Amino acid sequence: MNSLASDDVLDRVFRKARTYNSFIDRPVTRETLETLYGLYKWGPTSTNQQPLRVVWCVTSDAKERLAALCYAGNGAKVRAAPVAGILGMDEEFVRHLPRLFPHADARSWYGDDQALIRESAFRNSTLQAAYLIIAARLLGLDTNPMSGFDEAGVNAEFFKEGGVRVNFITTLGYGDPQTLYPRAPRFEFDEVNKLI
Template structure:
């Protein structure tokens, strides 16, 4: 069981950041983050997430042109912004990822199932990315305000990958965090049957 400090780091004290300190995030930190997140479960070990870590000034500018006006400055200020994509043909890797069964056959010829699985499981992996980032001391600013077609053309052209969401990463500036918003209670959300 995790102690209270770990739970605060991952959940209770963790915040969505909109402003960033001028502290770099190393490539080694990003590799460590991925090495943690990849162990999170996905259906049939499908692992459809594909990630572009946007670090350079030129690529940040390119990504900023794809973002909603309120999110563009966040991308420009963050040390890194991860584009969490989903490989729409993730099932081609299933003979390697799930060698104990013929999971590939579940998806070939069933585009609706493949699309739903890619979206659901890349979203899960994006959540694992956030938790892994927090676990190694980074702050996160996930965003869905962007033009997916523009992001796909700019970062995934000629591939089978489509953008799911973006998440800025770095060391958050606590002075720019909004007041904590409320959450729904257990009784409002949950039912035990």
């Protein structure tokens, strides 16, 4: 378990991975989405709370409903993508803790502190969404995570039952390298890291 990943894997996940604005005409199947979930579900979250909830828009109708709630440029990306994902956070995740964290009474640690529960759902669903992006890259898929949508509208349209709120959205497919912009710069280590 302590061996280093190959350069090919490191390139695929980080060094050469890109955010794609457009995708080639290749479908993303349910089986691929299940394989994707089978990977990212193993990423750690606080008290194993797993608050990420994903609505995959795979039909033209579902993508159109989501696109209508996005800012113009994002709407066009959603319409053109093989799949668009609405990455939500379950703000009632504590009800599952007896099952997901059975070796301790983790439910009691949150009490009725709704601010703590919301903050934890946001933080850990974001963490899980990052695992999703990494898992997608490992499977040869590409993503375009984005804000730029009507949050209240997305919640009303796709999370009608309540308890779940949208965090962000992403498109998913096999990226079209012809549509890439030049690689954007990154900070150097000493610009954003401090050793104390």
